[in-house]
Amino acid sequence: MTEIDVLVLGGGPAGTWAALKAAAAGASVILADKGFCGSSGATAAAGTGIWYVQPEPELRAKAMASREALGGYLADHGWMERVLDETYARVNELAEVGRYPFPVGRDGQQLRTGVQGPEYMKRQRLRVQRAGVSILDHTPAIELLTDAEATVAGARLQRLSDGTHIDIAARAVVLATGGCAFLSKTLGCNVNTGDGALMAVEAGAELSGMEFSNAYAIAPEFTSVTKTAYYSFATFYLSNGEPLAGASSKGGRSAIAQALLREPVYCTLDQADAAQQRAMRLGQANFFLTFDRLGIDPFTDRFPITLLLEGTVRGTGGVRVADHDCSTSIPGLYVAGDVATRELICGGFTGGGSHNAAWAMSSGSWAGSGAANFALRQGNSVDDRRRFGAGTVGLRPTGRPDSGLRSAEVVAAVQGEVLPYDKNYLRHGDRLRPALVTLHELWRQARAGLTGADTSKVRSAAAMTAHARWMYTAALARTESRGMARRQEFPDLDPAQHHRLIIGGLDELWTAPEPAFLTGSRAQLVSA
Numbered sequence: 001m002t003e004i005d006v007l008v009l010g011g012g013p014a015g016t017w018a019a020l021k022a023a024a025a026g027a028s029v030i031l032a033d034k035g036f037c038g039s040s041g042a043t044a045a046a047g048t049g050i051w052y053v054q055p056e057p058e059l060r061a062k063a064m065a066s067r068e069a070l071g072g073y074l075a076d077h078g079w080m081e082r083v084l085d086e087t088y089a090r091v092n093e094l095a096e097v098g099r100y101p102f103p104v105g106r107d108g109q110q111l112r113t114g115v116q117g118p119e120y121m122k123r124q125r126l127r128v129q130r131a132g133v134s135i136l137d138h139t140p141a142i143e144l145l146t147d148a149e150a151t152v153a154g155a156r157l158q159r160l161s162d163g164t165h166i167d168i169a170a171r172a173v174v175l176a177t178g179g180c181a182f183l184s185k186t187l188g189c190n191v192n193t194g195d196g197a198l199m200a201v202e203a204g205a206e207l208s209g210m211e212f213s214n215a216y217a218i219a220p221e222f223t224s225v226t227k228t229a230y231y232s233f234a235t236f237y238l239s240n241g242e243p244l245a246g247a248s249s250k251g252g253r254s255a256i257a258q259a260l261l262r263e264p265v266y267c268t269l270d271q272a273d274a275a276q277q278r279a280m281r282l283g284q285a286n287f288f289l290t291f292d293r294l295g296i297d298p299f300t301d302r303f304p305i306t307l308l309l310e311g312t313v314r315g316t317g318g319v320r321v322a323d324h325d326c327s328t329s330i331p332g333l334y335v336a337g338d339v340a341t342r343e344l345i346c347g348g349f350t351g352g353g354s355h356n357a358a359w360a361m362s363s364g365s366w367a368g369s370g371a372a373n374f375a376l377r378q379g380n381s382v383d384d385r386r387r388f389g390a391g392t393v394g395l396r397p398t399g400r401p402d403s404g405l406r407s408a409e410v411v412a413a414v415q416g417e418v419l420p421y422d423k424n425y426l427r428h429g430d431r432l433r434p435a436l437v438t439l440h441e442l443w444r445q446a447r448a449g450l451t452g453a454d455t456s457k458v459r460s461a462a463a464m465t466a467h468a469r470w471m472y473t474a475a476l477a478r479t480e481s482r483g484m485a486r487r488q489e490f491p492d493l494d495p496a497q498h499h500r501l502i503i504g505g506l507d508e509l510w511t512a513p514e515p516a517f518l519t520g521s522r523a524q525l526v527s528a
Contacts, residue, residue: 348483
């Protein structure tokens with residue numbers, strides 16, 4: 001069994017920053033990625049803005065206030081200030097140490113408010129390698145390892161090339177495995193199946209903000225590329241050519257979703273002037289590739305659109321952060337990026353784009369440093385401890401293995417409950433409750449008998465099932481409309497529910513307002 005100080009699971013921005021900072025603190029580090037570190041994941045597939053704000057009080061105050069109302073006033077100013085400070089430092093490091101080629105403005109200064117994902121992640125991989133970190137590509141984690149005192153002590157991985165399992169003993173683990181997009185075909189997100197959140201909860205961690213998980217992105221019907229910001233320049237049309245009322249206003253995606261339930265919806269990016277069109281092409285070249293190949297000019301021609309679920313990739317829910325070093329409530333376990341809740345800086349509104357990019361840099365850096373410090377404090381005293389697999393569904397059936405229950409069928413059943421707009425986006429208790437009953441039954445079946453030769457796929461199916469149950473349980477517990485967690489039968493914001501909602505459990509789920517969770521009172525148990 002390989003023994004190291006810090007094991008980082010996930011090779012996107014959060015994972016690479018965690019590996020860099022853990023190595024800089026003097027820890028031995030292995031980074032394991034489900035795909036190929038540097039080219040897999042949502043960031044590597046596209047360009048993204050960064051919440052990079054000059055350290056001037058007025059600018060910082062304006063930046064923090066910009067999404068407070070949209071997020072239902074659940075963000076924390078202290079955390080926002082920390083993220084702005086850390087992001088400013090890390091972006092400058094990327095420019096000066098990583099030599100990222102930021103564009104230069106007319107004043108001769110670099111414009112550091114965005115990156116091209118492929119170039120960014122190529123440089124991050126190279127930096128990680130130069131820092132002495134060992135990278136295991138195409139080697140997803142399938143479960144965490146814990147010791148007799150429930151401290152996280154490594155992970156079991158699967159080498160996709162031959163299916164073999166590898167145990168890595170680590171004094172600390174950083175989960176940077178991303179959110180869950182339910183294999184919805186959103187570009188770059190097929191590796192984002194929620195595996196890290198399942199592993200964290202199996203080890204005893206809690207989640208927060210799972211009701212804020214119904215982020216859908218606009219995409220052309222013929223491609224998986226999402227760039228929702230570009231649609232602020234769009235006019236939307238029904239199939240008869242009439243403009244779609246309300247589609248371009250605040251909350252316009254609801255109008256689009258409702259229309260898509262009945263008929264096709266089209267759009268044209270006809271509100272962008274010539275300068276904006278040039279900037280859009282420079283900022284997100286891959287957005288236009290399919291249009292150009294099909295001979296469509298999106299600025300003048302109408303094209304059909306759809307909505308793709310981005311779940312907790314663009315939503316804000318994830319594993320609850322217990323301290324400033326991004327540690328969890330489980331000793332030895334740290335979280336970074338989209339696997340962690342982003343409520344701390346976004347509240348209940350999407351962190352997609354700039355905020356998520358800033359959070360990945362910041363939380364990755366803090367988690368890497370925190371994990372290294374934890375590991376180095378332990379020293380060699382823990383190397384001889386026994387380790388136990390913490391995994392459940394797909395690994396240790398409670399009943400007789402069911403050869404007829406296949407992971408692909410489980411995934412399809414979950415998608416049937418979470419992808420439809422009228423269930424997950426246009427939420428109503430009368431639709432959520434039956435969906436949750438179906439998901440609970442699916443979990444029972446998977447818990448009892450789900451197995452398979454490809455452990456990684458089985459575990460991803462289990463993680464998506466768990467994610468869907470946490471999402472809908474939290475959505476039903478928040479009986480108001482706040483942030484993106486909107487309920488059609490509860491359209492107003494309720495001041496009495498101005499709290500974050502914690503959720504946990506596997507076979508039995510529970511929810512509690514965060515203050516109640518901290519005092520151990522008023523917890524609501526939800527039986528599966």
